[in-house]
Amino acid sequence: MAITTSKPPVGGNTALTAAVEHLMGPTDSGAPVAGANPREAAQPVPLFSVRLENAADDQFMYHAQPTGWRYLIFGNGPLAIADVREKVRGAPPVFSQLIRGALAERMAQAVELAAHEYQDASESYEARVLEVPALPVVAFWLHGVRDVFYPLLLGPDVAKLKVQEDTSFVAKVTALAKVRLERQQIDRLQPR
Amino acid sequence: MSIPSFMLPTVPLAGRSSGPGFLSKAAGPPPVGGGRARSLNRFVMQMQLHDNWCWAAVTASIAQFYRAQSWTVQCVVAAAEKNTQCCDPVNVTACDRPAPLDTPLGRTGHFSQRVDSSEEFSTVVAEIDAQRAFACRIEWHQSSDAHFVAVAGYSVDDSGTEYLEIGDPLIPGTVHTTYAEFSSNYRQAGAWANSYFTLSSPLPAGGAPAGDALAPVAP
Numbered sequence: 001m002a003i004t005t006s007k008p009p010v011g012g013n014t015a016l017t018a019a020v021e022h023l024m025g026p027t028d029s030g031a032p033v034a035g036a037n038p039r040e041a042a043q044p045v046p047l048f049s050v051r052l053e054n055a056a057d058d059q060f061m062y063h064a065q066p067t068g069w070r071y072l073i074f075g076n077g078p079l080a081i082a083d084v085r086e087k088v089r090g091a092p093p094v095f096s097q098l099i100r101g102a103l104a105e106r107m108a109q110a111v112e113l114a115a116h117e118y119q120d121a122s123e124s125y126e127a128r129v130l131e132v133p134a135l136p137v138v139a140f141w142l143h144g145v146r147d148v149f150y151p152l153l154l155g156p157d158v159a160k161l162k163v164q165e166d167t168s169f170v171a172k173v174t175a176l177a178k179v180r181l182e183r184q185q186i187d188r189l190q191p192r
Numbered sequence: 193m194s195i196p197s198f199m200l201p202t203v204p205l206a207g208r209s210s211g212p213g214f215l216s217k218a219a220g221p222p223p224v225g226g227g228r229a230r231s232l233n234r235f236v237m238q239m240q241l242h243d244n245w246c247w248a249a250v251t252a253s254i255a256q257f258y259r260a261q262s263w264t265v266q267c268v269v270a271a272a273e274k275n276t277q278c279c280d281p282v283n284v285t286a287c288d289r290p291a292p293l294d295t296p297l298g299r300t301g302h303f304s305q306r307v308d309s310s311e312e313f314s315t316v317v318a319e320i321d322a323q324r325a326f327a328c329r330i331e332w333h334q335s336s337d338a339h340f341v342a343v344a345g346y347s348v349d350d351s352g353t354e355y356l357e358i359g360d361p362l363i364p365g366t367v368h369t370t371y372a373e374f375s376s377n378y379r380q381a382g383a384w385a386n387s388y389f390t391l392s393s394p395l396p397a398g399g400a401p402a403g404d405a406l407a408p409v410a411p
Contacts, residue, residue, distance in 0.1 A: 017205055018351070019295070020195060022349040022350075038204055039204070039205060043199045043202075047200075051335050052332065067380035068380055071197070095370060097380075098368040099368070101365020103363070105301070113403055115271065127198060133339075133379045133382065136362040136363065155243060156361075180244070183289060185245065
């Protein structure tokens, strides 16, 4: 298999299930709803985060810190993404966040595209999610002999961003980060 | 959708998908079983239109919530704050800058006060129950950068876990997180540093409290 995921966290499903039941209800235990699929979570992928200051370096992916695991929740299509994280290394993970809407749909598109394009590749890739929360940047990331990125968010203009492999992703992120940092520097020097 | 083999096997979660019906609930109150829950009626967070306009998006969204029609457009909010024509794309460089939230929110007439800390969950509950918008400034960990968001709702599950519904102008969709995570580790990357209370009844013209010169800023 060319695309792999790292071992999911022990206890992650438990942390996820309780929060999802509460936030996404209904938690029906009775008769199935006609035409509705059972709600399920795909195996999680590790979530990595990059600080703004590091994102200005074109080697920023090497500064990425693991911050948790991201689940894609689906039923009749993608419904939400949800994260769990270890507060203390080795401790049972805790629920961190659930985001409904476009990000889940975009992640599902990226995952399908990545499988189509790299599942049968001769090289091995680990599936990850990369975030630069301050920019905002979110990308589905295949980490391997080379790094492959499918941006899900790249700056504030979400509507114009098509989900596809972007070979200029690193350059776009560093450019966004440099502009942000330069403007911060100028604003610090000027009276408000 | 088909789940690729590298993300299998799937894990069943309790409940059944309501498909598109579920997604249509994204801007409404979180459905909960048994616990307390409340959301701001009709609150919709606008996506920020430029990299540094979280303050403009939060202000415009709060203005929209309170029906302060003069301030529901981000470039109008920005123009007043930056004292230049921000609805003209040629001025993006001058307008797309960090700013405090106090002064733009003050112009809408709905700014009450800033507290330079996080707040107790019970305080947030009181604001949402009173249908008052409530904004927060997040400081990203190990960074000089920050970001404004608004709390759009809360809920408590049967085990007592406290949740917040966050309107984030950088994130399409609704963010649900625990109060504990939001306070110290929002999006695994930031901590709640400042709180912004609002007024449901606007102050009379000219009576808006001015933000001080050292008010914390954010993109």
